[in-house]
Amino acid sequence: MRNQYRMFRRNGVFYVQDNSSGRQQSLRTTNQDHAERLLQAKNDAARGPQLNRDLGRVFLSASDPDSIKRTWKAAMEEIRSHGRASTQLRYDRAMRDSALDRIRNKPIIETTSADLLACLRAGTNCTNHYLRRLHNLAIGLGWLNWPLLAPKLWPKLQWRKKRGITEKEHQRITSTECNQERRLYYDLLWETGASQSDAIKLTTDNIDWGNRVLWYHRSKLRPDAEPARITIGPRLEALLLQLPAQGLLFPNWSKTTANDRAAEFRRRCRILKLEGISLHSYRYGWAERAFSHGYPERFAQAALGHSSKAVHQAYAKRARVVCPSLEEYEKKVIPLPIQQAQTARAFLEKL
Template sequence: MKTQYRFFKRKTGIYYLVDKKTGKHKTLKTRDKAEAQKLTQAYNDAANQAVFNIALARVYLAGADPQLSTRTWQQVMEYIVARKKVEETKRRWSVAIEDENFDAIRNLPVVETRPEHFMKVLADGKPSTNVYLRRIHNYALGMEWILKSVLPKLLWPKPEFKKKRGITEAEHRAIVARERNPERRDFYELLWHFGTSQSDAAFLRTEDINWADRTVAYIRRKLARRDPATVKPALIRFGDEVAELLRRRPQSGLLFPYLATVRPGDRATEFKQRCRGLGIEGVSLHCYRYAWAERALQCGYPQRFAQQSLGHNSKAVHHAYAKNAEVIVPCLADWETHWKTSQQIIAPPTPIVPPPGNALGQTG
């Protein structure tokens, strides 16, 4: 039987392996000829007895984990879903793993997966498939159900997401003007003014409102399971328009009692139907957050305040939200002049000098 590999010794004394088919060299990291011979023989055995190696590996793997050689990707996906505690997260995962692109690996044993299997799953370039396959792969890797990455990190195709944009003021006004349901109308108005996620807005309560300071404070729902000591609430001051809106809502309990009972996906579908009726394309409920961030950037709203309002701790995330905003940078000289003239220069108070007599100002 012809061998695929041979070895040779370089001037440094290190033995190298040569692939006769490709001509590529690889160090054997040894100066011992007998060891180099054994390593070369092992490479040749691996090349000539691939089928036997797989069968032998299954025997060894079964000793460490009886299911390691038979566990399929479908079982991995089901294992992940079963351990999701948040109902909405579990629902999203349940929908995601039904993606027909996963049919290519669904019944494939995890340990027999090769890069070409993953590339077949990712062939149509669907972003959600890419994102969830990465998560599933990383989960299996973390559980040591695979011994190394199936697809190296640098070779994963970059997901190409659809271009996102914020809802324009004209679009928002048209949506509100057409909405006949007062709860939904106020809901859309609140999203425009606060930029909160739809779930955070739907579950706001009257207890979250501080009328004395005219502020609303809430913890983002997706952070609710974290240690309260490590989570900073969003604290937003509101103006006259929002105050009028809040007075229209129930004065106890949930501000939007019906919408709080509706699933996020159904709230999004209802909004999409209204947009379609007005001929508005390319937006969703989440686009109110993009709109808020873009408006904040355009008017020079301090970024730290915008991040506090949107609930993001990462500057990179906030930049992603506002990447479509167009801002004209003002003249620094004019800005500086305006800043200087707007400062209130307070003269130091005139010291009180006690009259002659004593330090306390008493005479005689």
């Protein structure tokens, strides 16, 4: 291995020069033996990291011969196979991000934190999210023996603020929508809080008129997860009676893709000059209305099909709650008669 430093003498004092950069530095000694020991120490220190990497490759190749040549491209192919079909499509789109080209063909064991930071600087918030998943997957598979970036060093994810659609905005959208099927579709989202992809798949089989229940499976949950069930009230009943009696509830609108439905909704919002809302805002709006009216959280979570209480609370965090006055709330307290109170006190004393 080539030495990084060489030594020379000038005016009786020994100096070293970096062979790669040409930078010179005084050893501050006129003793040749001392200067040679300092030169040897500097070359050993410079040679140490490369020597450690070479030794590491030898040990890794003995336990896993493919570890030397395995690149991040292999990890990207692996993550594409995880999850269900919809999740795999999202991973596939994320792995085609041009910001990840900086590490795509780089061996995993030769990657440094600077390489990941370069990807993060060149990418977006989405790059940050999926690169972290890719990094953790490599650690979980044993392809990476240590974290390249500690959790605190990852840039904080900056999510765009989301809000629910208001009743006034919903009424403006439906009042100007000429297509009856789309208008009823928006009304169904308003009444149920279902996601656009779940609502579009509803059929008459999802309506249990005997028990007056509308049920549906959440696409993002496991296939064996319990479906969301919503009692059919007067408004929802009037809405469902306007839909087809057999087959899909939205036969024409269901032929479009999710992107087409989202684009049509955005076009309607631009015409009405409504900003900050999307089809997903109906779920936020439903959660905010449920929270502000004191709807039990466990019912709201089940109706929206959220598998996590934290996720459900995040949907309703922007709700405006008007608290009842304590004076009125105290009137709802039912006082116990004196005899019942004494009996209860005596029973507690026996315990």
